Amino acid sequence: MAEIGKVLLLAGDGIGPEVMTEVRRVMSWFEKRRNLGFALEEDLVGGAAYDRHEVPVTDATMDKAGQADAVLFGAVGGPKYDDLPFQLKPERGLLRLRKDLGLFANLRPAIVFGPLADASSLKRELVEDLDIMILRELTGGIYFGQPRGIETLPDGQRRGINTQVYTTEEITRIARVGFELARKRRGRVTSVEKANVMEAGILWREEVTKLHGAEYGDVSLDHMYADNCCMQLIRQPKQFDVIVTDNLFGDILSDAAAQLTGSLGMLPSASLGAADANGRRKAMYEPVHGSAPDIAGQGIANPLAMIQSFGMMLRYSFDRDADADLLDRAIGDTLAGGLRTADIMQSGMERVSTQAMGEAIVNALERAHNQ
Ligand code: NAD
Numbered sequence: 292m293a294e295i296g297k298v299l300l301l302a303g304d305g306i307g308p309e310v311m312t313e314v315r316r317v318m319s320w321f322e323k324r325r326n327l328g329f330a331l332e333e334d335l336v337g338g339a340a341y342d343r344h345e346v347p348v349t350d351a352t353m354d355k356a357g358q359a360d361a362v363l364f365g366a367v368g369g370p371k372y373d374d375l376p377f378q379l380k381p382e383r384g385l386l387r388l389r390k391d392l393g394l395f396a397n398l399r400p401a402i403v404f405g406p407l408a409d410a411s412s413l414k415r416e417l418v419e420d421l422d423i424m425i426l427r428e429l430t431g432g433i434y435f436g437q438p439r440g441i442e443t444l445p446d447g448q449r450r451g452i453n454t455q456v457y458t459t460e461e462i463t464r465i466a467r468v469g470f471e472l473a474r475k476r477r478g479r480v481t482s483v484e485k486a487n488v489m490e491a492g493i494l495w496r497e498e499v500t501k502l503h504g505a506e507y508g509d510v511s512l513d514h515m516y517a518d519n520c521c522m523q524l525i526r527q528p529k530q531f532d533v534i535v536t537d538n539l540f541g542d543i544l545s546d547a548a549a550q551l552t553g554s555l556g557m558l559p560s561a562s563l564g565a566a567d568a569n570g571r572r573k574a575m576y577e578p579v580h581g582s583a584p585d586i587a588g589q590g591i592a593n594p595l596a597m598i599q600s601f602g603m604m605l606r607y608s609f610d611r612d613a614d615a616d617l618l619d620r621a622i623g624d625t626l627a628g629g630l631r632t633a634d635i636m637q638s639g640m641e642r643v644s645t646q647a648m649g650e651a652i653v654n655a656l657e658r659a660h661n662q
Pocket of ligand 1 (some may be wrong): 332343352365366369370382383519555577578579580581582584585586591592593594596614634
């Protein structure tokens with residue numbers, strides 16, 4: 292069987308290895324039944340790497356990540372590591388991966404499977420079957436801009452400074468990802484900034500409009516101010532398809548969108564880098580949740596965020612949309628059948644373990660594949 296790419300598995304800490312085991316179960320099914328094999332490598336990250344090597348990620352692991360077509364990442368962190376110096380904390384391993392791989396585009400889908408619509412804080416009809424994508428610029432903007440700092444003024448007051456800064460290239464490369472995502476979805480992009488009060492927002496709007504006119508006339512483009520977008524996300528979230536925005540606004544909007552779904556155990560994410568000469572991008576796929584030390588080792592974690600992250604990998608790193616669709620369908624069927632891990636448990640449903648949920652997804656894949 293041909294392997295379609297190299298994948299590095301970094302399970303990490305806490306529930307990371309537990310949910311990764313279920314992804315491997317799903318990957319084996321795809322290998323056997325859909326002829327979809329990967330050259331897999333595994334390595335340590337976070338606290339697990341610190342325990343062995345006294346760093347949260349080694350240079351050797353970074354080399355492997357650099358050579359892989361995609362990285363599947365579990366979660367890192369835990370109380371055991373809370374007193375480590377800042378540079379050695381498990382989370383630094385994750386940040387180094389994002390930074391050194393140049394992952395500037397963060398994709399956070401907010402998907403509400405029909406059977407889970409009641410877990411949202413919004414009314415069922417507003418969120419049922421919601422499927423929107425927040426695309427956040429991840430390596431620029433006000434979190435990195437210079438000057439920054441806290442200074443003391445001559446009169447003794449103190450002043451905090453951060454600088455919102457974006458270049459043409461930073462704007463067009465993220466906008467390009469947004470338009471390309473929209474082409475694989477429902478063909479609509481909403482670009483979000485504050486062009487009414489910020490020059491960086493004016494530039495953002497001009498550059499996105501220019502790129503749209505030059506190359507993406509087949510995609511529809513709207514512009515929205517960030518404050519209005521917050522309101523619209525809560526008022527009528529299904530109006531959106533792809534929202535593309537900067538680092539600061541994306542941070543806020545993606546958390547608001549996550550809450551629409553009501554469940555941390557159901558949220559996948561992807562981070563993408565620049566395309567190489569063959570159009571391939573460095574990429575890392577990971578659940579939004581952390582290592583959940585409060586439930587680690589109990590076999591009750593929800594593996595669906597991790598499994599959906601693998602689905603995103605199929606779609607965005609390997610162009611296997613039909614396989615990703617099959618996986619989404621298997622997840623929807625399993626939930627419709629009434630199986631729930633503890634975090635998404637509802638009355639009248641059947642509570643299952645992490646492993647039983649993984650097995651149920653494989654059974655549902657088999658049924659969907661045979662239809
Ligand atoms: P968390 O996401 O680990 O957990 C928050 C709550 O959600 C907990 O009650 C947990 O049990 C629950 N939860 C999370 N994922 C779940 C799942 N798949 N199934 C069922 N329940 C789930 O966030 P936290 O408690 O703030 O942080 C714990 C550790 O994880 C910290 O060390 C933190 O720094 C780290 N963290 C890592 C990442 C990452 O690796 N990307 C992200 C966030 C937090």
